[in-house]
Structure formats: structure tokens, C-alpha cells
Amino acid sequence: MSQGSWARRRFRTGRRFSTLTAQILLASLSLLLFTVALGGFLFSMVSNQTLDQQYQLRALGIATTTAQMAEIRSALPAGDPDHVINGIARQVMTAARPDYVVVTDTEGTRFSHPDPSLIGRRLEEPVAVLDGQTHVGFDPGSLGRSANAKAPVFGADGSVIGQVSVGIEDTQVLSNQLQNIWLITGFSALVLALGVAGSLLLSRRIKRVTFDLEPAEIASLLQEREALLHGIREAVVGLDDHGKVTVINEEARRLLHLEGEALGKPIADLLPHGRLRDLLAGGLPGADQVALTDDALLVVNRMPVSTAGRSIGSVVTLRDRTEIESLVRDLHSIQGLMEAMRALEHEYANRLHIVDGLLEMGDLEQAKRYVSQVSAMSRSLGERLRATIAPPELAALLLAKVAVAAEQDVQMEVTEDSRLEHPEVDHAELVTIVGNLLDNAVDALANTPRPRVVTVQFDDADGVFIAVRDNGPGVPADKIDQVMVDGYSTKDSRPGMRRGIGLALVSRIVRRAGGTLDVFPGPGGNFEVWLPAKTQATVDDRSARVD
Template sequence: MSKWAGSTWTGRGLTARSLAGQFLVFQLLVVAVVLGAVAAVSVAQSSREFRDVRGQRMIAVAENLASTPIVRDRYADPFAAQLLAPEVDRAVALSGARLVEIQAPDGLVRASSEPSRVGQRDGFEHSRVIEGRAWSGDLDVDGSHSLVGQVPILSTDGDVLAVVSVSEPYPSVWQLLSGAGERLLVYLGLGAALGLAASWLLSRRIKRHTRGLEVAEIAGLADHREALLHSIREGVVAVNTDGVITLLNDSAQGLLGVTGDAVGRHVDASGMDPAVVEFLLSGDDGRDVVITTRTRVLALNRRAASTGGERIGTVTTMRDSTELASMQAQLSSHKSVTDTLRAQTHEFANQLHTISGLVQLGEYDAVRDLVGTLTRRRAEISDAVTRHVADPAVAALLIAKSSLAAESGVALVLDDDSHLTALDPALATDVITVLGNLIDNAVDVSEGSERAVVTVALDDAGELTISVADSGPGVPEHLREAIFARGVTSKPDVPGGRGIGLALVRLVSAQLGGTVDVSDGPHGGAVFDVRLPLDRPDGSSGNA
């Protein structure tokens, strides 16, 4: 957006005033309005002063003329206009009035300072002078709005013999303003000076806070900011120092499962996942954190926002890592298989070395007994699993995990009441992910414990229930929700990040419409219970 001499080019092809110029015009308009109000007040005040002062003057002149002997003696003379003209003119000269007249009770003008009005008739409809009282007020005289004072000439009986009327037209608005000219000039000078000073100071302050940008430029920057923030794929959440959300772009709304109404609310009242709320209100800045909500895996980074060296809040960016987490789950399954094969290879190598040594010693009977024992033990393990678990993939996982747990000195036991029929291949894959991560976690925490036992229970009556109990230290009450988020682990000697397996357990369970809970075991340790519907979210049955 280009600038020319402090003005901006608008879409209409007109040169708009600068922000300072707009404020100057506004201030001058305010001054003009104030002066207009002052002028109106001055006119009203001058009119009131004219009515009060000149009204009394008109009455006084009329009373003086009415008490003149020649007026009282000759008011009804046929030649009153000529006889009383000097007295009428003297009253005009003394009062400064425009018109002085002597009228009969019926309104007939007998003598006037304006000879042309002699013989005309003006009524007393709006006056009380016929009642024998002096009166002053506003009347239209020859089409001119005038202030009139009227005094009756009374007989000894109190009858009205004649009326002396003295009138003066109201001054025009311009004349009233001219009379108050000095005050108006003072008000004009003060108002203009104050307006210019205020406009200059205000424009400087606004330019300092807006970096010298004009209105159109500020609006353009705001529009561009909104367009950019709401079009990027990464979620952006801004929180001020009071914990109130000030920005939430479209991507963040979708990732966090909230609406734009959350802007302006405190983070606690926004409806976000508790793990996300805790991170947004924490003091960790500049650190990448992976948080697993009930439906997504989010990678978040939070940085402090400041202006002028003063902290104004934080800005958190987030990316959806759910697909990456799913790939990690698959890699974890492959790694589990690799570890199981490694353990079995190590076990078979030890057994082969033993057999080789016995053969070299010629102890063939001992070789026969050892092979029989190993075969019988392997058959017992397979029978113990396949007797309760009909799904080949899950059974194979349990058999493989038994060998891997044994290598760590932990006994993996399948509960005698377990029962599982063959599952749909897609559901079986998810069950392997859930069960494998739960067993791995249980073996890790049980290794080195007094009992060192991991118990697995499976049940598909109504819904698929997976229960894995360990003999470890258990999960503290305050960690039972956080342990499923951002790599939290209950093992004190394991660095952060190992807890991603439990996060995947909850993520897969939520995607299948199930739940996962943790509680204390009857003999210590923790029990993880997973409940999954046998009917998949796509409507297909989980049983093969």
C-alpha cells in the first residue's frame, strides 16, 4: 500500500486525509458545534435581557407620556395628531423607541410618531391594558415582531379613556450576535486554540502507538493478519497474562474441538482437554511437548509474546501428529515382535548350547529329557493361551510376550476366566496395539518387584474387556489422568517420553469408541481396564 504526502490512496480514487488530519477536522467540527451552541445561548440571553430591560423602559416612557397634562386634556381632540405630535416625538427621542402612539379604547390611532398610522385601528386582543392595567409583551406591529409597553389613561371613575402605546422591534440575530461579539471572539479563540492543541497531541500519541500507520493501512494489516492466521494448517492459540484466550484460529478450533466462542474466555472455561489447559497455563516456554487428547496426538510449542519489553502473554502453535502416532504404534508393534524374536533367539541359543554340550559329553539320555521338558513346557504355554483365546493374532502376541517377560524376570499369566473368540482382522490389529503396549508397560514397572507378575484378563461377553494388572508401585491418584498424556510415566527412573505407549492406548480406544481406566490392584500395583465395543464405528462386527 503506497503513501503520498501522508495520505493514502483509496479504492474510489480519492486522496483521503491522514489520521492526524481527520482528527483535526473532527476537532474543528467540535469547536464549530460549541461555538454554535454558545451563539444560541448568547442570542437567547440577549433576547431575555432586551425583554426585561427594554420592557420596563417602554412602560416607564408610556406612563410618563400618559401623565402629561396636555395629553390627558387633548387626547380626544379632532386635531390630536397635530397637537400631540411634539409630545409623541419627544417620547421617541427620550426612549429610543421606534413607535409611540395614542389610541382610543377601540384601538383607533389618534396620534403617532408615524403620521401614516393615524386613523388605523389596532385591537387589544393580546393585551390587558383595557382592564386598566399597564402591560408589556410581544406583538406584531406592521409585520415586525416588537416589544410593546401600554399604559391606560384613566378617568376619575377608573374608566379607560385612551391608551399610550410604546413599541420597539426586537433586534435581529446578527445584531444580538454583534452585541456579544467580544465574548464570541474570546470563545472562538479559546476553542480553536484548545482544538488545535488537542488535535496535535492526540495525533502524535496515535502515530506513536500505530507506528505511523494510517487508518486504511491499519485496517489492511488487520485483514491480512486474520486471513493468514485462519488459513494456515497449524493451530495458533494466544493467551494473555490473565489466562484469557485472545486468538484461536480455525485450525486450532478443529484440533482442540472448540468453537470461536472460546475467544475472550479464560482457558479453564474454554472446554479444552485438561492436559492442553495445563500446558497453556504452565510456565514452560520454547519447549516442544507432545500431548495426547482423547482423540488426537498434538505437538505443541509455546513462546512468550512481548511488546516494548513488556510481556503481554503467550502464543502456542500446534500440529496434528495423530497419523504420526499411528505409524509409531505400528513401529512399536514391529519392535515388539523384533524384541520377542530376539528373546526367543537368545533362549533357543542357550538351549542349543546346552544340548551341544550334553552331546559332546555323550549324555544322550539327558539330551532326550531336556528336549522333552522344553517341548512340554512350550506346549503348556501354547495350550494355556489357545484354550482361552481363539484369535490367532492375539494368542501369538501373548505367547511371544510370555517369552519376552520371562527374559526380564517377570511372569506373564493369563487369567483362567479369560475368553476371546476370533476377531475381525482390523479390530484384532487394534487390540494387539492396545494389549501389547499395556503388557510392555506392565512388564517395565513389574521388573525387579517382589512378586514380578503381570496378569492379563480378556472377555468378549457383550463388549471386549482387556484387563492388565501389574505388581509395580501403582499409579498415584493425581497422575491417573495425566499418565495418558504427553509421555507421562509413573516410573521414577525412566526419562520422559516412555509414556507414549499409554497415550496410544487411550487414542486407539477412543477411536474405537471405547474407554480406558486405571485403578489400584487388589495386591498392590495398578490395573488398566480397557473396554471396546465389538461393533466397530463403521458399523461392522468385531467378531470374525
């Protein structure tokens, strides 16, 4: 079942009224309606003001032009005896199409008017142009409200002798305003239609990106993801197709030693170059891959993730197997000791049978000589190791390894010149290094012709020098850099124990101690380790760390 179908089942109730499409459409329409209404209102105000100004200026132009006509300037002082002013006013109304042209003298007596009955009568309001200036505005007038302009008529001496009042009734203004309103309405309807179409396309795009999940479903999945991510003990790292971290929990931060912000950063910028970074970035294939850090053995799994047929990155899980691997190795060591004891048991049983046979035959002298010979052989190696190898755990390890090697028909020898009387290094690290190198050497001699010999040499003249050599095939020259990489092994895996850890573990211990590990090409295996002597401060610091 896909994430989308699984999550959708939980939000059937009320979904019709809370879908993402409905929310986007409602929000877009509300915003568009508010914007269009506000824009239409502002446009109407500006348009009305512009139209008012245009009609006032138009009226002013007609009034100014009429006031400058010579016929009017000559007829007005004489009282217009020939009644030419009204005729001129009508001609102007016919040509310029104002609603009225009224010419008065300085007393307000009309000489022209659309209503002939008002000619000769005085204005209800005073003459406004006596100051010699033009005036514009809206005038209620006798014919109704109109955009009005008044211009003075000047006589020959430059004095004001009359007034020309031109008006354009409000009905013309309203007619033009209605045309603008219809234009605004049509434009608003187009904008709303485009907004609805855009909202639907946007919602489809968002739902495609969110895999058809609704906001409540996304929030629920996010909460569950956070609870799951930070509630498990395994380390989890999510990466996108470009190798950038998209998800990481606290356990992953602890194991990878990441501090600060990691989300959105490439994994290559967060981890140093090495096997662990290659595993997380997908540079190395396979599942359950082993990687060693400075203080942990990690098992790494990287799985690609795809949804709806397209890749969205990968998920990497990391498990800390340090303690388990240590217990498994301890168990195998104990098992090796038991095999050594079993081998010694068989050997001593055979020797007892020989002694018993000699006694049965009555050959007491031969029996004494055989017992003395066996006792001397048994004491010689143990006494020599105790005399030359000071750490008791290392001497015991060497005795056990000699017995185990003998059981596998491998002769293991500690060179006569070996000395390790005062090793100023950590004894546990020393045991780990020697044990792994000897195990690898014995394993390398499997299926090789006899004699099979492994030699180990110690020297503590300057720090601690360890050399383990065998007469097997050795390490090919082109594989020297690979044998110390964690996870690399040419041998078959053993049940319950991972291969490719021994030399990598030795390399890590040596590197942390500031020493060197040299691997020489075959034929014949040759591994040399040098560890510097530690000061007391270094020893105290090392004991405080968790391996």
C-alpha cells in the same frame, strides 16, 4: 525488529498526508467548525429575536406608561394649548432613553417629536390604536427603522383620544447584537482550541494503544494476520491476560471440537475440565506438553506474548501427533519383535550348538532326548495361548512380549486360568490395552532385584477382564490419580517417542468403551481393566469412528 518499525517502512510514501493524527485533527476541526458555525448562526437568530422582543416590550412599557399620564390625557383633548405634551415627552426620553416619544391625536397630528419642525404635522401613516389595543413592531419612521410600540390614550369617557408612539432605533439593537457576536466568536475560538487540543491528545492515546501504527498499517497487518492464521496447518489459539480467546483458526476449532462463537469467551467456558484446558490456560508449565482428547494426541506449546514491556496475553499452538505417534509406537513394536527374534536366534543357536556337540560326541540318544525336550517346551506356550486366547493378534503379541521380557531377564506368565475365547470387544483396542500394560510392567521391573515376574490374566465370563501384575515397587498411593494423566511419567524419555502416553491411552480407550480401569497401590504393580461386551450396533458405530 518490532512490528511497528517493520510495518512503518512499508508506508513512507504519502504518510505525511494520511497520518492518524492529521486525519483525527482534520475530522475534528471540520466537525467543530460546522457545529460552531451552525450553533453561532442559530444563537444569532435566537438572540436577535430575543433582543427585538426585549426592545419592543421596553418601548411598549414606556408608551403605556406615558399614555396613562394625567397631564397628557387632559392636555390632548384641548389641543395642548400650553405645549406641555412635548415637554413631558422629552422628560420621558431623558429618563427612559428611547429614541423618540411621539404623541398624536386621533387625526395623526403630532404634539411631540424629537424634531421640533415636525410638531403640528400629521403622520404619514394612519393612527394604529383606534381599536383601543397596543401595537408593537418595527417601524421605518421618519427617524429610521426602530423597534416601535404604540399605546392608546384614553379620555375621561374611555374613548381613544390619541396615541403615544415610542421607538428605539435599530442602532441600539445592532450594538447589542454585535456584543453577542463577539461573545459567540470568542466562545467558538475557545471551543476550537479545546477541540484541537483534545484531538491531539486523542490521537496520541490511540497511537500509543496501536503501537504507533497508522490505519493503513493496521489494516495491512490484519490482512496478513488473517492470511497467516488461516493458511497454516497448525492450530493456533490467542488468549488475553484474562484467559479469553482473542484469535482462533479453523484447525484449532477442529482439534478442540469448538462450535459456534468462541472469540471473547474464557477458555474455561469452552473446554471441559482436564489437562488440555489447564495447558491452554497456563495452569501447567512447560513446552511440548502432551494432551489426549477423545480422538487425537496433541502436542501443546504455550508462549506468553508481551509488547513494549507489557503482557498482552499468550499464544498456544497445537499439533496433531496422532498418526506420527501411532507410527512411532508401531515402529517400536516392530523393534521389540526384532529384539525378540534376535533373542530367539541366540537361544536356538545355543541349542543347535548343544545338539551339534552331542552328535560330534556320538551320543545320539542324548541328542534325541534334548531335541524332544526343546520342541516340547517351544510348543507348550504357543499351543496353550492358541487354545485359550482366541484373537490371533493378541496371542502373537503375548508370545512376542514373553520373548522380549526374557531378554530383559523378566519372567512373563499368562495365568493357567486365563480364558479369552469369545471376546465381544474391539481386538485392536484389546491389543493396545494389553501391550501398554505389559510394557509398563516390564519397565517398572528395571533395576529391581530378581526374581522379576509379570503375570497377566484374562477372563471373558462377563465382558472382558484383564489383570496385569508385577512384583516391582508398584504405584505409590498418592500417585494413583496421576499415573493415568496424559504426559505424566516417572521414566526417562526415549528418543523419538513421548513418555506418559501409555496409561493415558489405556484410560481413554476404557472410558470410551464404558469400562473401568483400577490401579491398586504398591508394593507390586496391579492394574485391572474391565470392558463391557459390545452390541453389534456399538461395534458398527465404533468402526465408523476415526481413532
